[in-house]
Amino acid sequence: GAGVSQSPSNKVTEKGKDVELRCDPISGHTALYWYRQSLGQGLEFLIYFQGNSAPDKSGLPSDRFSAERTGGSVSTLTIQRTQQEDSAVYLCASSLARREQFFGPGTRLTVL
Amino acid sequence: GIQVEQSPPDLILQEGANSTLRCNFSDSVNNLQWFHQNPWGQLINLFYIPSGTKQNGRLSATTVATERYSLLYISSSQTTDSGVYFCAVERVDMRFGAGTRLTVKP
Numbered sequence: 001g002a003g004v005s006q007s008p009s010n011k012v013t014e015k016g017k018d019v020e021l022r023c024d025p026i027s028g029h030t031a032l033y034w035y036r037q038s039l040g041q042g043l044e045f046l047i048y049f050q051g052n053s054a055p056d057k058s059g060l061p062s063d064r065f066s067a068e069r070t071g072g073s074v075s076t077l078t079i080q081r082t083q084q085e086d087s088a089v090y091l092c093a094s095s096l097a098r099r100e101q102f103f104g105p106g107t108r109l110t111v112l
Numbered sequence: 113g114i115q116v117e118q119s120p121p122d123l124i125l126q127e128g129a130n131s132t133l134r135c136n137f138s139d140s141v142n143n144l145q146w147f148h149q150n151p152w153g154q155l156i157n158l159f160y161i162p163s164g165t166k167q168n169g170r171l172s173a174t175t176v177a178t179e180r181y182s183l184l185y186i187s188s189s190q191t192t193d194s195g196v197y198f199c200a201v202e203r204v205d206m207r208f209g210a211g212t213r214l215t216v217k218p
Contacts, residue, residue, distance in 0.1 A: 033206060042198065043208040056205055089153060098143055098202060103155040 002026075004104035006092050012110045013082055021077045021107045025094030032075050033093045033101060034067055043091065049075065050097065082111045114139045118199055118209035125189050125216050133184040133212045135199030143202035144175050146184050149211070150195045158184070158197075189216045 005024045013019050025032050034046040045059040049069045060066070064082075069075040079086055089108050093101040115138040125131055135144075146158040159166050159173040161182065166173055170189075175182040186193055196211040 035206075035208075042210045043200070045205050045207065048205060058205060091155065093155075100157055100160040101145060101200075101206070102157060103147075105154055 004092055004094050004102055006090075006104040006107050008107060009105065010108045010110075012112065014112050015084060016081055018078065018080045019082055019109065021079075021090050021109070023075045023077070023092030023094075023104060025073065025075070025092070026102055027073075028096070029094035029102075030072070030097050031095045031101075032069055033095075034075070034077050035091045035093070036061075036088045037091060037106070038088045046077070046090075079109075082109075084111050087111045113205075114141065114201060114203050114207050116199060116201055116207050116209040118197075118212050120212060121210065122213045123215070125214065127189060127191060127216055127218050129189050129216075130185070130187045131189060131214070133186070133197055133199075133214075135182040135184070135201075135209055137180050137182075137199075137201045139180070139203055140177065141201040141203050143200075143206070144177075144182055145200045146173055146182070147198045147200065148193075148195050149198060155198070186214075189214075191216050191218055 007022045030051045032049045035043040047067045048056040064080045067077045089106040091106045092104045095101045117136045147155045161173045161175045163177045170187045172185045198211045199209045
């Protein structure tokens with residue numbers, strides 16, 4: 001596609017429920033990143049995928065967070081048993097092998 | 113991990129003024145980018161600049177990798193330049209600074 005797309009744009013869920021966030025990167029981009037941005041804060045790195053290599057999961061805050069990238073394209077970030085502190089904007093970016101990153105519009109997650 | 117410090121944290125300008133934003137980082141990096149986050153939250157690429165100088169219209173950036181800093185220059189600022197400017201560096205993973213919040217007043 002022309003740019004990175006993310007869905008849903010907004011998600012409201014109840015504490016304890018699982019959520020899935022989706023990212024469609026720019027076609028042909030081999031690298032995909034997930035970040036989290038809390039209100040008024042900078043971006044926190046979560047996970048990085050590069051081609052078929054094992055992902056860099058070093059930024060995932062707990063084992064409730066996981067992500068996969070199917071077929072080297074679409075990625076899904078899953079948060080299990082959501083907590084109120086998970087409320088944030090989740091941003092996805094893609095790039096050609098660790099060069100310029102292009103960001104999607106984000107998913108605003110609210111955990112009640 | 114690598115530390116990224118941006119200054120100033122906040123900046124208020126009158127339309128037409130020039131400004132310089134700074135990004136210091138604590139280790140050598142493979143990648144450095146400047147982003148603008150507009151009031152609607154969208155992050156927009158400004159520069160991919162691991163070293164050297166680039167210019168794009170009223171904006172320019174310089175990275176001195178050996179001294180571990182980068183500068184973003186905004187000339188003749190406009191109200192649409194308002195937002196948060198982030199510097200991000202990559203060594204092993206991507207790290208963002210806390211940003212500079214710029215407000216340009218008409």
